[in-house]
Amino acid sequence: MLNFVLLIFIYSGIYALMAMGQNVITGYVGLLSLCQAGFFAIGSYATAILSVTYGWNFWLTIPIAGVLAALSGVLIGLPTLRLKGDYLAIATLGFGEIVRNILNNWDSLTRGPMGIQRIPMATVFGLKISPYEKWGFLVMVWIFVLVGYLFFRHLARSRMGRALEAIREDEIAASSMGINTTKYKVWAFALGAFAAGVAGSLQAVFTLSVSPGTFTFMVSIMVLCMVVLGGMGNFLAVILGAFLIQFISYFPQLVGLSNIIPPQFKQVLFGLILVVMMIWRPQGILGRAPRMTLNPKKKQPKDSDGGEK
């Protein structure tokens, strides 16, 4: 039972990283990206291939995993982000499928549908962080989440964060204020992908094996749900969302009803969450993070969600 709770927390952490990346793209720039699963897969396979085939240390594979994911993000982002946001949704949807397609077919590198097994465990000062004794792993994952949170919070309060929000509110107005919208959008997209790549790395050393079947469209939908449920544009809320979605996801096993509740049930629930939240509470459970103002006493203007067309 305790093991199970720890498992939920570990997955919450891994997904929280992905969800924070999604939040930069969807919550800040207001773009719909549907391929966190694809970046997640790229990160996972980078770590798996580098550490199994080439014998690299896990810690060295993390930046590579992140950068590879970010680069592939730039690759799809450059042609689509110059245009209206809608195309990004379709291009990313296709990209996620293509990644899985390639993982399944490039046998010499990815070993096809079988995947890669026996990934070495991560070590710290010669000490193994075993996924079987979950406490150590839990701490490691949540340190990553903390670092990610601090980084993204800093980013949100920087010039770039303000530029991204300006683009979301009105792209034409933003560009006429001198903001290079394409540049910022591509950057945001790359950072979001980077976070998912790092999450993929962690996933690889947690399950100690990777296979294409893990990285389905459902993963991207779950991540999206986390952001929408917690609150778009609020990194703390997104972490909460990650926990809630993982909890729902494992609830049937947790109460021992997994043979009564069909696996599709939670997926239908995820779909419902998206629709219901959009109609009744588009700002999410916690809502958007309050913006910094010069005069703290002045009341914040109402959130812009649902305001303009």
Add this chain to the structure above:
Amino acid sequence: MGSAAEFFQHLMNGLTLGGIYALIALGYTMVYGILKFINFAHGDILMVGSYIGLFVYNAIRGQILGFWTIIAFFLSMLVGMVFSAVLGIAIERIAYKPLRKATRLAPLLSAIGVSFILSNLAAWMWGTKSKKLEYPFNNAPLHIGGVAITPHQILILVVVIVMMVALKLFIDRSRMGKAMRATSLDQDTAKLMGVKVDRIIALTFAIGSALAATAGFLIALEIKVYPSMGTMTGLKAFVAAVVGGIGNISGAMVGGILLGLIETFGVALIGIPYGLRDTIAFAVLIIILLVKPEGLLGKAEKEKV
């Protein structure tokens, strides 16, 4: 490339595939033309329509023999179309209509939610195993000058052509069609001119969904019916709509047929491995977005504040 016969063979295959894409693309483009958003659930509406058609057909097929099987086939298709149309209208009312004044992101997210609900409900209720739809006729290919044409392909072409001509006439000639065009140009002005915009939007969803169900039922003969059958087909049809110029009805028809041809000839002539066939459509999407983002028949719109 081998002989002329081989060329015509690929041409025939490409045209039928393209016709299917075109039928589905029409739904995307019509909704986009009026509401300016991508209806992600379109492919899943196709799937539900195919299931309903299949159930009806299997229920009545046993009783009738001979020529009547074909009538039963079309009747089942019709039931699937009507069911999809109603489903399309219901989805619009419940999941999209409350969001018309919301941010651009809201209806997109809602549509993805609907898509996920439909495909998983289908898997839950009807199982993930694919179901076979029997041919209502003998599908032995006819050989015409070295080109093998199956009756199935002829059926697809006939249905696609009939549907397209009917739709084109409806949009260009009828009062409702005129109202539809007006709504797509400017919703507020159309409303002032006495167009019942809500009703037009519902009609748009109904027509688009019915066309998708038709396409789904037609391809089900070959690829069977399963819960995720609409996903890839829907995506490619969307690419077709973008290629032709999203929002443009003739564009969707041209784009669909073009994509079908590119895919067939890409595998047959250029030798793109069959496993990567699905990738072709996305390469086409990226190229068209780089070169001519407004599509072949679309007009470039300058966004204004």
